[in-house]
Amino acid sequence: MTVRLYDTRAQALRDFMPITDGAVGMYVCGPTVQSSPHIGHLRSALVYDILRRWLTHRGYEVTLVRNVTDIDDKILINSSAAQAEGSSEQWWALAYRFELEFTAGYTALGVMPPTYEPRATASIPQMQDLITRLIETGHAYVADDGSGDVYFDVKSWPAYGELTHQSIENMEAATDADPRAKRDARDFALWKGRKEDEPESASWPSPWGDGRPGWHIECSAMSERYLGSHFDIHGGGLDLRFPHHENELAQSTAAGHEFANYWVHNGLVHVNGQKMSKSLGNSVYASELLAQARPLVIRYYLGAAHYRSTLDFHDGSLTEAEAALDRIAGFFERVDRRLAATRFAGSGAQVVPTAFTEAMDDDLAVPQALAVLHDTVRSGNAALDAEDLEAAAIARGQALAMTNVLGINPLATEWNAADDTGARSALSALVERLLDDRQAARANRDFAAADRIRDELVGAGITIEDTPTGAHWSVEQ
Numbered sequence: 001m002t003v004r005l006y007d008t009r010a011q012a013l014r015d016f017m018p019i020t021d022g023a024v025g026m027y028v029c030g031p032t033v034q035s036s037p038h039i040g041h042l043r044s045a046l047v048y049d050i051l052r053r054w055l056t057h058r059g060y061e062v063t064l065v066r067n068v069t070d071i072d073d074k075i076l077i078n079s080s081a082a083q084a085e086g087s088s089e090q091w092w093a094l095a096y097r098f099e100l101e102f103t104a105g106y107t108a109l110g111v112m113p114p115t116y117e118p119r120a121t122a123s124i125p126q127m128q129d130l131i132t133r134l135i136e137t138g139h140a141y142v143a144d145d146g147s148g149d150v151y152f153d154v155k156s157w158p159a160y161g162e163l164t165h166q167s168i169e170n171m172e173a174a175t176d177a178d179p180r181a182k183r184d185a186r187d188f189a190l191w192k193g194r195k196e197d198e199p200e201s202a203s204w205p206s207p208w209g210d211g212r213p214g215w216h217i218e219c220s221a222m223s224e225r226y227l228g229s230h231f232d233i234h235g236g237g238l239d240l241r242f243p244h245h246e247n248e249l250a251q252s253t254a255a256g257h258e259f260a261n262y263w264v265h266n267g268l269v270h271v272n273g274q275k276m277s278k279s280l281g282n283s284v285y286a287s288e289l290l291a292q293a294r295p296l297v298i299r300y301y302l303g304a305a306h307y308r309s310t311l312d313f314h315d316g317s318l319t320e321a322e323a324a325l326d327r328i329a330g331f332f333e334r335v336d337r338r339l340a341a342t343r344f345a346g347s348g349a350q351v352v353p354t355a356f357t358e359a360m361d362d363d364l365a366v367p368q369a370l371a372v373l374h375d376t377v378r379s380g381n382a383a384l385d386a387e388d389l390e391a392a393a394i395a396r397g398q399a400l401a402m403t404n405v406l407g408i409n410p411l412a413t414e415w416n417a418a419d420d421t422g423a424r425s426a427l428s429a430l431v432e433r434l435l436d437d438r439q440a441a442r443a444n445r446d447f448a449a450a451d452r453i454r455d456e457l458v459g460a461g462i463t464i465e466d467t468p469t470g471a472h473w474s475v476e477q
Helices: 039-057 073-084 091-108 124-136 215-227 238-254 286-290 295-304 317-339 354-361 366-385 389-406 413-418 421-443 447-459
Strands: 004-007 012-015 023-028 061-066 140-142 150-152 188-193 211-213 230-237 259-266 269-271 311-313 462-467 470-475
Touching: 004 259, 023 039, 023 215, 039 061, 039 091, 039 230, 039 259, 039 269, 039 286, 039 295, 039 389, 061 215, 073 091, 091 286, 124 140, 124 150, 124 188, 124 215, 124 238, 150 238, 188 215, 188 238, 211 215, 215 230, 215 238, 230 238, 238 259, 286 295, 295 317, 295 366, 317 366, 317 389, 354 366, 366 389, 421 447, 421 470, 447 462
Parallel strands: 023 061, 023 230, 230 259, 269 311
Antiparallel strands: 004 012, 140 150, 150 188, 188 211, 462 470
């Protein structure tokens, strides 16, 4: 079976056929660094991290480009508002500060760094070249009001609307620039002439006057610069389909590019059944989320639903993810302890089961893949109960392979380093002392004291397993 992906443009599942055998070029719209990252940003980055990991597992060399939009209307507005309240922070410093927050959030969740992470402000010449091409081919025009604005002429491109399957007549007017000099209300800005109230540092010289790029042209120029005019996958959040991705596709193809072969969009995040919005005051920011649970738990939670579905964050979401991870970690602890000093220690080929591969190949069906993982954990525990050490070792290898592919292996160094090792050490010391006391009581045939210690531990959520090599404990799953 080959990898299949849902292509928004085709509105169908399509077999994935790369342009170049064995290689994948993927462009993902990264953040506009105007404010702190929220749960939706983390989910989107994680979706494409999982896709990248799976394509790599399937033998492809993946080049992932994820941009940073560091010049934008909202960045300037937020900077201006902060300065009006006494801040001395410049717009570019504000953008960089929030960029670091995004990076920290991605890193905490084990999202691998992209192959390239270009900032929009570093590709201004490429944007101007693309705009010049569109003007020369009759698909863009310079405003006649002396503002220095340049617009894409949507009616000059008959295919406009093909990504979201809309006709121009049914589209809303573009609100990204002053409409006075537009030939059509739906024309969108490619270049924005500098306004009197904007800082000089937020503008660049151009053939049309000092100014800055429009949002949409940024991604078209950066994807061409780092992946060429024809690449495999363009990804981003569902909210970017229109107008952002629709406009990207129009301006790039109008300039003569083949652009992206597959358009992949991840679903959004709701909170308690409602769409996140500032007006509702229900946004969940990355810092708040990471304060609620271990990063590994958050990664598991955000990646567990199908990437195209709406993910609802509610009370208990992270508790469920924690319990699922504890079952996996508990199996690894148990199987490694039992296989130690046997010929099966460390054995079990790390090969993902066929059912897992079929699920991941089928439009990245992570829920079904996780079902295979948990079935494997259950069968591994059953094998341990039956003292079938060979079957237990096989299950161990398969579970390790699956968790490694998904980036949720609880034994991996990055997750253990991120845990509160001090608290774990303190807990371990206390439990081990009590187990020593219990063993001493049993040796003295004081079974009442031994049972009392066991009951106290169980009451505190500690599971005790008596084995021929001694008592072992774990946090109750």
